[in-house]
Amino acid sequence: MTRPRHIELITLLEISKVLAATSPIGRRLYSAMRILGDYLDMHRGTVTLRDLTTGELRIAAAYGLTRQEIKRGKYRIGEGIVGKVVKSGSPTVIPLVKDEPLFLNKTKSRNDILKGDISFLCVPIKDKNEVLGVLSVDRLFEAKVTFEEDLRVMKMVAQLIAQTVRLENLISAERQEKESLRMELKAKYRLGNLIGSSKAMQEVFRTVLKVAKSRATVLLRGESGTGKELIAKAIYSHSERADKPFIKVNCAAIPENLLESEFFGHEKGAFTGAITTKKGKFEHADGGTIFLDEVAELAPQLQSKLLRVLQEREFERVGGNKTISVDVRLIAATNRDLESAMSSGNFREDLYYRLNVVPIFLPALRERLEDIPILIEYFLTHFNKENGRSVSLDVKTLETLTKYNWPGNVRELENSIERLVVLAEDNIICQSDLPMHMRNSQTTVSSGLKGSVETLEKERIVKTLEANGWIYARAARSLGLTERQLVYRVKKYGIAKK
Ligand SMILES: Nc1ncnc2c1ncn2[C@@H]1O[C@H](COP(=O)(O)OP(=O)(O)OP(=O)(O)O)[C@@H](O)[C@H]1O
């Protein structure tokens, strides 16, 4: 007797429906196995998949097996019947499990019924010629349906599973690749807490790393909010003085009459209020680094005293006559136009040349638009973490923020992202969540992050192809891609052999 045809069709239809769902693949396969059991009397349906990198076999879904049984069921290719089917790529039927020496019965689930008349059917799950795994079922020996019929249905089910698994493998490979590219991006576009993928910032990073090792005086120039202080800290932390003090003095924040004592300290009784002897910032910084922020704001009298420290590395405390020597590395910063301050007589020329040993210019954000998306991503991650949120921007909003002029540079960008994260009602921020003045800006810019990922990937592919003499199969292997994926990318990026 044969099984009515329409039952098979319904089974296949139901299985293809559950496989197309969006739940995790293990769940989908489990549902498919349940349908096989319920509709066709094929029990303990099991999908065993090959791990594509280790080659190890692992039960991905099993209906009617306990967790323990599933855990035990790890086969290696060549072992047992499942292994045999993986190796040969052809279906196998064990008419009577109890008579079969090859039956490893790793899952031990059949112990209780081994004396009964159980058959075991096993078909490969194949994508073209590659065996992705096997589909196996138990059924009662005396069932009214022939093995041929069962195998025919199982092959069709295996075909459906193969499509699902192939798609899943592609998706997870893609995901892994993206993740590794992101990591690479992060390392390349980052220096301490500084982010920047633009040519200009990459150049700044290179200079920082070069100059950090020396004791040379560095002068940081750039508009407000461009990262001068962060650069000063990066120089310090990459220097051999990283374990010595980093002392910051904001020349604009301290009243002029107190600044000298702040710099150089004072002796007891040097002036009213000087009740004890006090060390100044330069003494505290001895062996380390001093960062003079807003250096253009220094009064002329202090400019000349600073000049002496730079020339001689020595000074006296206020009200003292003992000369103190220090070993200090100086980093200065300003957002002022020092050259015009110099020509109008507000900044000493000799001090200017003493400070200007290694100048580093920090470009404004509007001069390096390609940094904006990556900065936004960085600040989003940061403020999401700080606020326990998982807010993201929709594409249009990202575009608007990239086009915006950012007069306050990175600081303004940082504050805006913090505000958006804190105030966001939904997890997706859209245009209408932006303040009015940001929504109305006009310039067009292409979105940068995707671009930079692609540039990086292209570079990597070209390099690997060159290293492998343009032999695709070898290059693909070394990139962890299939040859087809590589060819697709070569076309997409228009890569050609030089
Ligand atoms: N490249 C960057 N990557 C990440 N964060 C940055 C970057 N540049 C600046 N920031 C952030 O922007 C803010 C302003 O940076 P910083 O204080 O270093 O600027 P500044 O040039 O010293 O500005 P000002 O002249 O106003 O003192 C800081 O919160 C800093 O963390």
Ligand SMILES: [Mg+2]
């Ligand atoms: Mg600053």
